[in-house]
Amino acid sequence: MGGHxxxxxxxxxKGKVDAKRGKLFAKLIxxxxxxxxxxxxNPDNNPTLADAIQRAKDGRVPRDTIERAVARGGGETGxxxxxxxxxxxxxxxxxxxxxxxxxDNRNRTSQDLRSIFAKYGxxxxxxxxxxxxxxxxxxxxLEKAGADxxxxxxxxxxxxxxxxRDLGDEWEVVADPASFEAVRSALDGAGLTLTSAEITLxxxxxxxxxxxxxxxxxxxxxxxxxxxxxxxxxxxxxxxEAVLAEVG
Numbered sequence: 001m002g003g004h005x006x007x008x009x010x011x012x013x014k015g016k017v018d019a020k021r022g023k024l025f026a027k028l029i030x031x032x033x034x035x036x037x038x039x040x041x042n043p044d045n046n047p048t049l050a051d052a053i054q055r056a057k058d059g060r061v062p063r064d065t066i067e068r069a070v071a072r073g074g075g076e077t078g079x080x081x082x083x084x085x086x087x088x089x090x091x092x093x094x095x096x097x098x099x100x101x102x103x104d105n106r107n108r109t110s111q112d113l114r115s116i117f118a119k120y121g122x123x124x125x126x127x128x129x130x131x132x133x134x135x136x137x138x139x140x141x142l143e144k145a146g147a148d149x150x151x152x153x154x155x156x157x158x159x160x161x162x163x164x165r166d167l168g169d170e171w172e173v174v175a176d177p178a179s180f181e182a183v184r185s186a187l188d189g190a191g192l193t194l195t196s197a198e199i200t201l202x203x204x205x206x207x208x209x210x211x212x213x214x215x216x217x218x219x220x221x222x223x224x225x226x227x228x229x230x231x232x233x234x235x236x237x238x239x240x241e242a243v244l245a246e247v248g
């Protein structure tokens with residue numbers, strides 16, 4: 001959990017923004033299309049689609065663009081046949097890495113990602129080699145300013161959250177995916193500032209990574225995230241914030 005939260009936190013604290021907004025939009029739109037195709041175009045009956053739409057809204061994708069993506073995924077208009085695929089492997093220092101991709105050419109994507117793994121001292125693994133190490137969870141980060149711990153705890157637990165954790169400048173609220181929307185609505189409705197809110201995959205355990213491996217691990221993660229087909233990268237590294245600040 002530490003790797004996911006610290007890495008996400010350090011990027012947000014530094015105000016890191018994807019300079020290629022067109023690429024970011026394309027990834028968000030592709031996620032909407034494939035989830036609509038797989039589970040139906042009605043977000044009320046397809047929570048995965050509802051989450052993809054919310055991510056697009058958070059990423060400031062225009063409403064009409066989102067609506068067209070839903071229509072394409074629902075079969076109302078033509079669109080490429082994308083598949084949701086997970087690729088697994090290890091980074092330097094024994095860090096488990098799970099890559100979620102939406103692709104219309106699995107062989108091409110596999111070859112591309114294998115090259116990225118190798119470039120930074122890692123290796124692709126067989127299906128199932130690391131995915132079992134991650135659990136699907138809803139994760140919400142809130143700014144501490146104006147967010148009293150007792151109030152956050154009360155709202156989160158009433159909404160169905162499992163835990164509230166102190167990350168220093170932020171609170172981290174963890175929930176089962178089935179309770180995620182209720183928890184987010186409770187916190188947002190109380191006027192609290194949400195830094196991020198997403199259903200994601202978090203590691204069951206973390207691997208400590210020292211400065212010697214940290215740079216290659218972070219470079220690999222960034223290289224994978226930058227690939228057009230990659231929607232998300234999950235890893236179980238735990239890098240101290242001082243090291244993250246130095247090499248990140």
